[in-house]
Amino acid sequence: MEYFIYALNHTYTDESHTDTKFLGxxxxxxxxxxxxxxxVILSGFRDYPESFFTDCYILDKIHWNEGFQEVIGEIGRDYILKGDEIDDNCISIKELGLNTVFSVSHYYTIHSFLDDxxxxxxxxxLEKAEKAIEELKNKPxxxxxxxxxxxxxxxxxxLLWKTGF
Structure with missing residues (x-):
């Protein structure tokens, strides 16, 4: 059985760039x-109220199985553009009774103004998060x-983003 989790993001584009903020x-x-x-009542977010997006992600799934070759994404940051396909065999993590989850990311500084x-x-x-990292450590x-x-x-x-922007 696969389980999915809901995620809330805010992605907006202004005259100079596109920015994504993960909210929870x-x-x-x-x-x-x-x-x-x-x-939506916080500064910045209220200026782009149509820019909230809900996605679903499969729990305990690695999204970068093949590693990576180059710096990608807006200012070196790359977020999954679209959530996972959820079908009838995948149910909400609500059934698991979880209060917390473990999010795994990978980032390093390329130079003072650019992170990947x-x-x-x-x-x-935590054990599953650590196992995922061990699986990825030798990938490109x-x-x-x-x-x-x-x-x-x-x-x-x-809500992970407590202030405006």
């Missing part, structure tokens, strides 16, 4: 809407920066 994970669409309600960052996946336990790109993985323990239904 949730096990229900209702909690995600509550996060959006909290964020990739979102790897969201995992149900990652093997040159093995110590640049980051695991974040995140509470569900919690």
């Amino acid at each position: 994970f949730s096990n229900s669409i209702e909690d995600l809407e509550e996060l959006k309600t909290k964020a 960052e990739r979102y790897v996946g969201v995992f149900s336990s 790109g990652f093997k040159d920066h093995q110590n640049d993985f980051n695991i974040s323990k995140l509470d569900l239904a919690t």
Whole structure:
């Protein structure tokens, strides 16, 4: 059985660039809407109220299985552009009773104004997050920066971006 988690992002484009801000994970669409309600009143977010996007991601899935070859993404940051395809065999993590998840990313500094960052996946336990990192350490790109993985323990239904922009 596969499980999925909801994610809330805010992606906007102004005259100079496109920017994405990850706002949080949730096990229900209702909690995600509550996060959006909290964020839309903050400066910046309220200027682009149509720029909130909900995606679903499969829990315990590595999104960069092949590693990477080059710096990609806006200012070196690359976020998954679209969530996973969720079918009838995939159910919400609400069934698991989780209160927290472990988000894995990989980032390193290229120079003082440029980081290269990739979102790897969201995992149900610290052990599964660590196992994913071990699987990736010898893949292209990652093997040159093995110590640049980051695991974040995140509470569900919690707004991660507390200020405006």
